Amino acid sequence: MLLGYASPVASDSYHHGNLRTSLLEAAVATVAERGPQALVLRDLARQVGVSHNAAYRHFADRDELVTEVAAIAMERLVATLHERLERVSTDDPVLRARQRLAEIGRGYVEFAVAETGLFRLAFASTATVATAGTSASRDPLALLATCLDELVAVGFLSPEARVDAEATCWSGVHGFSMLHIDGALSSADDAERDAALDGLLVAIDRSYGASTGTPTEPGDIVSTGKG
Amino acid sequence: MLLGYASPVASDSYHHGNLRTSLLEAAVATVAERGPQALVLRDLARQVGVSHNAAYRHFADRDELVTEVAAIAMERLVATLHERLERVSTDDPVLRARQRLAEIGRGYVEFAVAETGLFRLAFASTATVATAGTSASRDPLALLATCLDELVAVGFLSPEARVDAEATCWSGVHGFSMLHIDGALSSADDAERDAALDGLLVAIDRSYGASTGTPTEPGDIVSTGKG
DNA sequence: TCCTCATGTTGACACTGGCTACTTTGGAGG
DNA sequence: CCTCCAAAGTAGCCAGTGTCAACATGAGGA
Known part of the structure; x- marks a missing residue:
């Protein structure tokens, strides 16, 4: 919601097309529900339906993602x-x-x-x-x-x-x-x-x-x- | 200091004799210096000069120790x-x-x-x-x-x-x-x-x-x- | 049409850190 | 002196987690 996007392109193809935003959204949801310590890259990937470490195409490391969240x-x-x-x-x-x-x-x-x-x-x-x-x-x-x-x-x-x-x-x-x-x-x-x-x-x-x-x-x- | 003890018995024998108190003391020092998340059982054991998991003779699990600290x-x-x-x-x-x-x-x-x-x-x-x-x-x-x-x-x-x-x-x-x-x-x-x-x-x-x-x-x- | 490269995937490594079995030691009571 | 058992040791399992390297895919431009 607050991220201001609308699922733009392919949603289940090889290329997610919106991974960065989706990851951030999942991260926000996770933190909201289970706290900051629950922010685990692999979990986020699972939630978004993507392989672990796909996140590394969009964030240098965990810290960068946490900072954005x-x-x-x-x-x-x-x-x-x-x-x-x-x-x-x-x-x-x-x-x-x-x-x-x-x-x-x-x-x-x-x-x-x-x-x-x-x-x-x-x-x-x-x-x-x-x-x-x-x-x-x-x-x-x-x-x-x-x-x-x-x-x-x-x-x-x-x-x-x-x-x-x-x-x-x-x-x-x-x-x-x-x-x-x-x-x-x-x-x-x-x-x-x-x-x-x-x-x-x-x-x-x-x-x-x-x-x-x-x-x-x-x-x-x-x-x-x-x- | 606040723990109110005085190294009672053998201090370098096989039986530490004072492990529980020593562990708590080390734990307090660790938390004071590096924060609660630095409370690691293996580290405490190292600091006290005892094998890892010796702590389990005195604390059911990590939580019990943390609670006491x-x-x-x-x-x-x-x-x-x-x-x-x-x-x-x-x-x-x-x-x-x-x-x-x-x-x-x-x-x-x-x-x-x-x-x-x-x-x-x-x-x-x-x-x-x-x-x-x-x-x-x-x-x-x-x-x-x-x-x-x-x-x-x-x-x-x-x-x-x-x-x-x-x-x-x-x-x-x-x-x-x-x-x-x-x-x-x-x-x-x-x-x-x-x-x-x-x-x-x-x-x-x-x-x-x-x-x-x-x-x-x-x-x-x-x-x-x-x- | 074909190439390219950003984007994803697979697999594995390193390391942490709690916890469990099983063994060993040695002080104290008989 | 001997035996027992609390206390400590050794070894290792296992789950979690960040990260890297090498490979795969496919959309879009030349």
Whole structure:
């Protein structure tokens, strides 16, 4: 789907005609279902119905394929974040900025929970990803920065508190995601998780409001994009 | 060190006499240096100077050993947190409670950065750890809960905000740790990291103060246990 | 029509790493 | 002193997995 192709030529002839894309698709599916460590070249070949090591005509080695899959994973994360951002419909500029920050957080956690394998891969070795998908890998951070800038622009977040806000917000939702997919808090059901996430987002909102002395109410933020 | 043993008997005879403990020690060292995936039975045996598979006299399989190492890792984390908590010397009850929460956060990140491998293992598969080291694995959470209860008791944190506070605080420091050891934010040097961590802790402190309308200053928290 | 070469196939190699049999050693109890 | 058995050793199986080398195929251009 996200790879944007349509089975172009011969599909069962000697020459697959679309192997590279098919391999990536199978890889994405595998990672999504069984995690990054399940990414085995021979398995991919089997899934696509091709001999083992046919992949070597399209990827120098396993790493190259993994890197590309990681880039795709990052793209999907960014896409999820964008979708969430567009759900905010309020006109009030302050409320809008606050809700957009909350939505980006919900999108992040939503992706982590729904696409655990891809999420893990995307952050497994940023060294690798950063080398290849430089622009894509920084997009989540850029998106977050935009939201935070908006909060400053509307006077909700103070410039001093703005300084470390990226790290703070990102840490919050990233840690929340990891603890919920990796154990520790993974015993929570969906409702508990959503409630706890609201708690986190409200805490951040309250903190940033307090940085400029702006009073906040949980209801300002938790009623929006539910579901 | 933490294993609390002292090479008891013969050390180079046919019977090692201390293999189990030695293996665990080597395993901890290996994980600390090269990460959880470097935990290979044959390597451990080599390090200890014993034949491969001698380990099977003391551990049913690899998983059992890994689980025990994970438990040790968790113990060390808890020990680090305790050390940090005891650094707080203020008498003012409110300030004390606030600083204790901040210190527990610093301890968490300190451990993650200093003992990256052990930190990863401790949280790699809590399912495994939770089965064996039930009490130990919950200690970090219990410690955090105690600090938060103190904050409520002294009137700094509101009971409503207390509800999801464990998840919020833990998420913050856990995510901060992961992003710094795993890439994404790992390019930051020590000074940058410390500054960003202060930013996170101040944000949490400000949020919780705001929950009861208590004004806060960054200086209340950032001057304490530096280093 | 025929050649070429990108694309796939077959087969094997190297290596890792968990695990199993079976054997050997030597400390401790009788 | 002798015997037993926990503890360690030796040897090797086996499955998985990345990778290389040599060969096969067939679509498209000359």
